Amino acid sequence: MNAAARDSAPRPRHLLTLAGIDRDYLAALLDRAAALRVRFATDPRPLDLLDGRTVVNLFFEPSTRTRTSFELATRRLGATAIHFDVANSSTRKGETLEDTLATIEAMGCDAFVVRHAENGTPERLAAHARHASVINAGDGNHAHPTQGLTDLLTLRDRKDRIDGLRVAICGDIRHSRVARSAIHGLQALGAAPVRLCGPATLLPDQAEVPGCELGTDFDAAIEGVDAIMMLRLQKERMTAAMPAGEGDYFKHYGLDAGRLARARRDAVVLHPGPINRGVEIATDVADGPQSAILDQVHNGVFVRMAVLASLLEPAQAA
Numbered sequence: 001m002n003a004a005a006r007d008s009a010p011r012p013r014h015l016l017t018l019a020g021i022d023r024d025y026l027a028a029l030l031d032r033a034a035a036l037r038v039r040f041a042t043d044p045r046p047l048d049l050l051d052g053r054t055v056v057n058l059f060f061e062p063s064t065r066t067r068t069s070f071e072l073a074t075r076r077l078g079a080t081a082i083h084f085d086v087a088n089s090s091t092r093k094g095e096t097l098e099d100t101l102a103t104i105e106a107m108g109c110d111a112f113v114v115r116h117a118e119n120g121t122p123e124r125l126a127a128h129a130r131h132a133s134v135i136n137a138g139d140g141n142h143a144h145p146t147q148g149l150t151d152l153l154t155l156r157d158r159k160d161r162i163d164g165l166r167v168a169i170c171g172d173i174r175h176s177r178v179a180r181s182a183i184h185g186l187q188a189l190g191a192a193p194v195r196l197c198g199p200a201t202l203l204p205d206q207a208e209v210p211g212c213e214l215g216t217d218f219d220a221a222i223e224g225v226d227a228i229m230m231l232r233l234q235k236e237r238m239t240a241a242m243p244a245g246e247g248d249y250f251k252h253y254g255l256d257a258g259r260l261a262r263a264r265r266d267a268v269v270l271h272p273g274p275i276n277r278g279v280e281i282a283t284d285v286a287d288g289p290q291s292a293i294l295d296q297v298h299n300g301v302f303v304r305m306a307v308l309a310s311l312l313e314p315a316q317a318a
Protein backbone atom coordinates (compact mmCIF):
# COMPACT_ATOMS: atom_id res chain seq x y z
CA MET A 1 0.00 0.00 0.00
CA ASN A 2 1.47 3.39 -0.89
CA ALA A 3 1.45 6.34 1.54
CA ALA A 4 -1.55 8.07 -0.08
CA ALA A 5 -3.63 4.89 -0.03
CA ARG A 6 -2.58 4.29 3.55
CA ASP A 7 -3.65 7.77 4.62
CA SER A 8 -7.07 7.33 3.04
CA ALA A 9 -7.63 3.84 4.55
CA PRO A 10 -10.29 3.85 7.31
CA ARG A 11 -8.60 4.00 10.70
CA PRO A 12 -9.65 1.52 13.36
CA ARG A 13 -11.47 2.91 16.41
CA HIS A 14 -10.10 0.45 18.97
CA LEU A 15 -6.91 -1.53 19.52
CA LEU A 16 -7.87 -4.84 21.10
CA THR A 17 -5.45 -7.41 19.68
CA LEU A 18 -2.67 -7.83 17.11
CA ALA A 19 -4.37 -10.98 15.74
CA GLY A 20 -5.31 -10.29 12.14
CA ILE A 21 -3.96 -6.71 12.25
CA ASP A 22 -3.30 -5.08 8.90
CA ARG A 23 0.43 -5.33 8.16
CA ASP A 24 0.65 -1.77 6.80
CA TYR A 25 -1.20 -0.33 9.77
CA LEU A 26 1.16 -2.17 12.11
CA ALA A 27 4.25 -0.95 10.22
CA ALA A 28 2.86 2.61 10.20
CA LEU A 29 2.43 2.51 14.00
CA LEU A 30 6.06 1.41 14.43
CA ASP A 31 7.29 4.13 12.06
CA ARG A 32 5.27 6.75 13.87
CA ALA A 33 6.58 5.61 17.27
CA ALA A 34 10.15 5.85 15.94
CA ALA A 35 9.49 9.37 14.59
CA LEU A 36 8.02 10.50 17.92
CA ARG A 37 11.09 9.11 19.67
CA VAL A 38 13.32 11.28 17.47
CA ARG A 39 11.27 14.38 18.30
CA PHE A 40 11.36 13.74 22.06
CA ALA A 41 15.08 12.95 22.06
CA THR A 42 15.81 16.64 21.48
CA ASP A 43 12.66 18.38 22.68
CA PRO A 44 10.78 17.24 25.80
CA ARG A 45 7.87 19.68 25.42
CA PRO A 46 4.44 18.07 24.90
CA LEU A 47 2.80 18.15 21.46
CA ASP A 48 -0.72 19.50 20.94
CA LEU A 49 -1.93 16.66 18.69
CA LEU A 50 -4.64 15.57 21.15
CA ASP A 51 -5.30 18.94 22.74
CA GLY A 52 -8.64 18.85 24.60
CA ARG A 53 -8.96 15.06 24.57
CA THR A 54 -9.21 12.89 27.68
CA VAL A 55 -7.82 9.38 28.15
CA VAL A 56 -8.91 7.27 31.12
CA ASN A 57 -6.77 4.46 32.56
CA LEU A 58 -9.04 1.66 33.81
CA PHE A 59 -6.68 -0.85 35.44
CA PHE A 60 -8.21 -3.77 37.33
CA GLU A 61 -4.83 -5.54 37.69
CA PRO A 62 -1.45 -4.29 38.95
CA SER A 63 0.81 -2.45 36.50
CA THR A 64 4.03 -0.45 36.58
CA ARG A 65 5.22 -0.01 32.99
CA THR A 66 1.99 -0.09 31.02
CA ARG A 67 0.00 2.28 33.19
CA THR A 68 2.77 4.82 33.65
CA SER A 69 3.70 4.82 29.97
CA PHE A 70 0.09 5.29 28.85
CA GLU A 71 -0.21 8.22 31.24
CA LEU A 72 3.03 9.76 29.99
CA ALA A 73 2.06 9.14 26.36
CA THR A 74 -1.30 10.85 26.92
CA ARG A 75 0.32 13.94 28.44
CA ARG A 76 3.01 14.13 25.77
CA LEU A 77 0.28 14.31 23.12
CA GLY A 78 -1.36 17.24 24.91
CA ALA A 79 -4.35 15.25 26.20
CA THR A 80 -5.57 14.93 29.79
CA ALA A 81 -4.79 11.64 31.56
CA ILE A 82 -7.20 10.37 34.19
CA HIS A 83 -6.41 7.52 36.51
CA PHE A 84 -9.57 5.71 37.54
CA ASP A 85 -9.16 4.49 41.11
CA VAL A 86 -10.69 1.01 40.85
CA ALA A 87 -10.23 0.14 44.52
CA ASN A 88 -12.37 3.10 45.63
CA SER A 89 -14.92 3.14 42.83
CA SER A 90 -18.55 2.12 42.52
CA THR A 91 -17.53 -1.21 40.97
CA ARG A 92 -17.13 -2.09 44.67
CA LYS A 93 -20.82 -1.21 45.17
CA GLY A 94 -22.01 -3.63 42.50
CA GLU A 95 -21.95 -1.38 39.43
CA THR A 96 -21.23 -3.34 36.24
CA LEU A 97 -18.15 -2.50 34.19
CA GLU A 98 -20.44 -1.46 31.33
CA ASP A 99 -22.24 1.02 33.59
CA THR A 100 -18.94 2.35 34.91
CA LEU A 101 -17.72 2.90 31.34
CA ALA A 102 -20.98 4.56 30.26
CA THR A 103 -20.80 6.84 33.32
CA ILE A 104 -17.27 8.05 32.62
CA GLU A 105 -17.97 8.27 28.89
CA ALA A 106 -20.92 10.56 29.64
CA MET A 107 -18.47 13.00 31.25
CA GLY A 108 -16.90 13.45 27.81
CA CYS A 109 -13.94 11.06 27.87
CA ASP A 110 -12.49 9.99 24.53
CA ALA A 111 -10.59 6.77 25.24
CA PHE A 112 -10.32 4.00 27.81
CA VAL A 113 -7.13 2.03 28.41
CA VAL A 114 -8.33 -1.22 29.96
CA ARG A 115 -6.45 -3.92 31.87
CA HIS A 116 -8.45 -6.80 33.34
CA ALA A 117 -7.83 -10.36 34.53
CA GLU A 118 -10.67 -11.74 32.43
CA ASN A 119 -10.09 -12.49 28.73
CA GLY A 120 -12.33 -10.40 26.46
CA THR A 121 -13.15 -7.55 28.87
CA PRO A 122 -11.75 -4.82 26.55
CA GLU A 123 -13.82 -6.24 23.62
CA ARG A 124 -16.90 -6.27 25.81
CA LEU A 125 -16.39 -2.63 26.78
CA ALA A 126 -15.57 -1.62 23.20
CA ALA A 127 -18.89 -3.09 22.08
CA HIS A 128 -20.63 -1.04 24.77
CA ALA A 129 -18.86 2.30 24.23
CA ARG A 130 -20.97 4.85 22.35
CA HIS A 131 -18.15 6.88 20.85
CA ALA A 132 -14.98 6.33 22.89
CA SER A 133 -12.01 4.24 21.76
CA VAL A 134 -10.89 1.26 23.83
CA ILE A 135 -7.26 0.14 24.02
CA ASN A 136 -6.44 -3.25 25.50
CA ALA A 137 -3.67 -2.90 28.10
CA GLY A 138 -3.70 -6.65 28.82
CA ASP A 139 -6.63 -9.04 29.33
CA GLY A 140 -6.09 -12.39 31.06
CA ASN A 141 -3.80 -14.51 28.90
CA HIS A 142 -5.43 -13.22 25.69
CA ALA A 143 -3.67 -10.12 24.35
CA HIS A 144 -1.44 -7.16 25.17
CA PRO A 145 -1.17 -5.41 21.81
CA THR A 146 0.86 -2.35 22.85
CA GLN A 147 3.44 -4.60 24.51
CA GLY A 148 3.62 -6.62 21.27
CA LEU A 149 4.23 -3.41 19.29
CA THR A 150 6.88 -2.36 21.80
CA ASP A 151 8.68 -5.69 21.39
CA LEU A 152 8.56 -5.39 17.58
CA LEU A 153 9.95 -1.84 17.60
CA THR A 154 12.79 -2.85 19.95
CA LEU A 155 13.67 -5.85 17.80
CA ARG A 156 13.48 -3.83 14.59
CA ASP A 157 15.84 -1.21 16.06
CA ARG A 158 18.46 -3.79 16.97
CA LYS A 159 18.13 -6.03 13.92
CA ASP A 160 16.96 -3.59 11.22
CA ARG A 161 14.20 -6.00 10.22
CA ILE A 162 11.63 -8.46 11.49
CA ASP A 163 11.32 -10.42 8.27
CA GLY A 164 12.99 -13.84 8.62
CA LEU A 165 14.12 -13.28 12.23
CA ARG A 166 14.37 -16.38 14.40
CA VAL A 167 12.80 -15.67 17.77
CA ALA A 168 12.40 -17.96 20.79
CA ILE A 169 9.86 -17.15 23.50
CA CYS A 170 10.62 -18.99 26.73
CA GLY A 171 8.92 -19.58 30.05
CA ASP A 172 5.29 -19.46 31.09
CA ILE A 173 3.69 -19.08 27.68
CA ARG A 174 0.39 -20.69 28.65
CA HIS A 175 -0.53 -17.74 30.88
CA SER A 176 1.07 -15.00 28.79
CA ARG A 177 -0.88 -12.37 26.86
CA VAL A 178 2.49 -10.81 25.98
CA ALA A 179 3.58 -13.97 24.13
CA ARG A 180 0.33 -14.13 22.15
CA SER A 181 0.57 -10.54 20.97
CA ALA A 182 4.28 -10.92 20.17
CA ILE A 183 3.53 -14.04 18.11
CA HIS A 184 0.79 -12.26 16.13
CA GLY A 185 3.01 -9.24 15.48
CA LEU A 186 6.03 -11.34 14.46
CA GLN A 187 3.86 -13.42 12.13
CA ALA A 188 2.33 -10.29 10.54
CA LEU A 189 5.80 -8.94 9.75
CA GLY A 190 7.18 -12.23 8.35
CA ALA A 191 9.43 -13.57 11.13
CA ALA A 192 10.53 -17.22 10.91
CA PRO A 193 8.24 -19.69 12.75
CA VAL A 194 8.38 -18.61 16.41
CA ARG A 195 9.87 -21.19 18.81
CA LEU A 196 7.95 -21.53 22.08
CA CYS A 197 9.70 -23.25 24.95
CA GLY A 198 8.87 -24.04 28.55
CA PRO A 199 7.83 -26.89 30.84
CA ALA A 200 5.02 -28.92 29.24
CA THR A 201 2.51 -27.64 31.80
CA LEU A 202 3.28 -24.03 30.87
CA LEU A 203 3.05 -24.43 27.08
CA PRO A 204 -0.13 -23.58 25.18
CA ASP A 205 -1.92 -26.16 23.03
CA GLN A 206 -0.51 -26.25 19.49
CA ALA A 207 -3.96 -25.45 18.07
CA GLU A 208 -3.89 -22.16 19.93
CA VAL A 209 -0.62 -21.07 18.32
CA PRO A 210 -0.68 -22.17 14.68
CA GLY A 211 2.63 -21.75 12.85
CA CYS A 212 4.73 -21.88 16.05
CA GLU A 213 7.20 -24.63 17.03
CA LEU A 214 6.65 -25.95 20.57
CA GLY A 215 9.31 -27.64 22.68
CA THR A 216 10.41 -28.33 26.24
CA ASP A 217 14.18 -28.35 25.61
CA PHE A 218 15.42 -24.82 26.35
CA ASP A 219 18.94 -25.35 24.95
CA ALA A 220 17.56 -26.65 21.65
CA ALA A 221 15.01 -23.83 21.39
CA ILE A 222 17.56 -21.03 21.66
CA GLU A 223 20.21 -22.58 19.41
CA GLY A 224 21.12 -20.02 16.72
CA VAL A 225 18.22 -17.62 17.37
CA ASP A 226 18.34 -13.85 16.72
CA ALA A 227 16.28 -13.01 19.81
CA ILE A 228 15.10 -14.61 23.04
CA MET A 229 12.05 -13.29 24.85
CA MET A 230 11.93 -14.44 28.48
CA LEU A 231 8.68 -14.51 30.45
CA ARG A 232 7.86 -14.42 34.13
CA LEU A 233 6.04 -17.30 35.87
CA GLN A 234 2.58 -15.76 36.10
CA LYS A 235 1.51 -17.49 39.28
CA GLU A 236 -1.55 -15.27 39.66
CA ARG A 237 -3.03 -17.04 36.62
CA MET A 238 -1.96 -20.59 37.49
CA THR A 239 -4.73 -22.90 38.61
CA ALA A 240 -2.39 -25.73 39.72
CA ALA A 241 0.77 -25.42 41.80
CA MET A 242 4.10 -25.06 39.99
CA PRO A 243 5.43 -28.52 39.06
CA ALA A 244 8.82 -27.86 40.72
CA GLY A 245 10.45 -25.28 42.98
CA GLU A 246 11.83 -22.01 41.58
CA GLY A 247 15.48 -23.08 42.05
CA ASP A 248 14.82 -26.11 39.90
CA TYR A 249 13.02 -23.94 37.37
CA PHE A 250 16.10 -21.76 36.88
CA LYS A 251 18.25 -24.86 36.34
CA HIS A 252 16.08 -25.96 33.42
CA TYR A 253 14.56 -22.75 32.08
CA GLY A 254 16.61 -19.83 33.45
CA LEU A 255 18.60 -17.74 30.98
CA ASP A 256 22.20 -17.38 32.15
CA ALA A 257 25.33 -16.33 30.24
CA GLY A 258 26.28 -19.94 29.40
CA ARG A 259 22.93 -20.62 27.84
CA LEU A 260 22.80 -17.29 26.03
CA ALA A 261 26.01 -18.32 24.21
CA ARG A 262 23.94 -20.90 22.29
CA ALA A 263 22.06 -18.14 20.51
CA ARG A 264 23.69 -15.95 17.85
CA ARG A 265 26.48 -13.77 19.22
CA ASP A 266 24.39 -10.70 18.54
CA ALA A 267 21.12 -12.17 19.84
CA VAL A 268 18.83 -9.72 21.62
CA VAL A 269 17.35 -10.54 25.03
CA LEU A 270 13.82 -9.25 25.60
CA HIS A 271 11.57 -9.39 28.65
CA PRO A 272 8.30 -7.49 29.08
CA GLY A 273 8.90 -7.12 32.82
CA PRO A 274 8.47 -7.40 35.68
CA ILE A 275 11.62 -9.55 35.78
CA ASN A 276 12.25 -12.05 38.55
CA ARG A 277 16.04 -12.17 38.85
CA GLY A 278 17.39 -15.66 39.46
CA VAL A 279 14.05 -17.27 38.59
CA GLU A 280 13.76 -16.95 34.78
CA ILE A 281 16.77 -14.71 34.09
CA ALA A 282 20.21 -14.22 35.65
CA THR A 283 21.17 -10.73 36.76
CA ASP A 284 24.24 -10.52 34.49
CA VAL A 285 22.09 -11.33 31.44
CA ALA A 286 19.28 -8.96 32.44
CA ASP A 287 21.80 -6.12 32.86
CA GLY A 288 24.21 -7.22 30.12
CA PRO A 289 24.94 -5.74 26.67
CA GLN A 290 22.55 -8.05 24.82
CA SER A 291 19.63 -7.09 27.04
CA ALA A 292 17.10 -4.69 25.50
CA ILE A 293 14.81 -4.75 28.53
CA LEU A 294 15.05 -1.04 29.35
CA ASP A 295 14.89 -0.16 25.64
CA GLN A 296 11.53 -1.96 25.60
CA VAL A 297 10.37 0.23 28.48
CA HIS A 298 11.62 3.38 26.73
CA ASN A 299 9.97 2.42 23.44
CA GLY A 300 6.70 1.61 25.19
CA VAL A 301 5.99 5.30 25.72
CA PHE A 302 6.38 6.14 22.01
CA VAL A 303 4.41 3.10 20.87
CA ARG A 304 1.54 4.17 23.14
CA MET A 305 1.77 7.71 21.80
CA ALA A 306 1.56 6.37 18.24
CA VAL A 307 -1.47 4.23 19.12
CA LEU A 308 -3.32 7.03 20.93
CA ALA A 309 -2.60 9.49 18.13
CA SER A 310 -3.72 7.07 15.43
CA LEU A 311 -7.02 6.34 17.19
CA LEU A 312 -7.86 9.83 18.45
CA GLU A 313 -6.37 12.58 16.34
CA PRO A 314 -8.66 14.50 14.00
CA ALA A 315 -8.87 12.82 10.57
CA GLN A 316 -7.41 15.75 8.57
CA ALA A 317 -4.21 15.63 10.66
CA ALA A 318 -3.52 11.95 9.91
Ligand code: NCD
Nearest residue numbers: 065066138144232272273274
Ligand atom coordinates in the same frame (compact mmCIF):
# COMPACT_ATOMS: atom_id res chain seq x y z
C1 NCD B 1 3.16 -8.09 31.57
C2 NCD B 1 1.67 -8.15 31.73
O1 NCD B 1 1.09 -7.58 32.64
O2 NCD B 1 1.09 -8.79 30.87
N1 NCD B 1 3.82 -6.97 31.88
C3 NCD B 1 3.73 -5.83 31.09
O3 NCD B 1 2.66 -5.34 30.80
N2 NCD B 1 4.88 -5.29 30.63
C4 NCD B 1 3.85 -9.36 31.83
C5 NCD B 1 3.76 -10.00 33.20
O4 NCD B 1 2.97 -9.61 34.04
O5 NCD B 1 4.53 -10.95 33.40
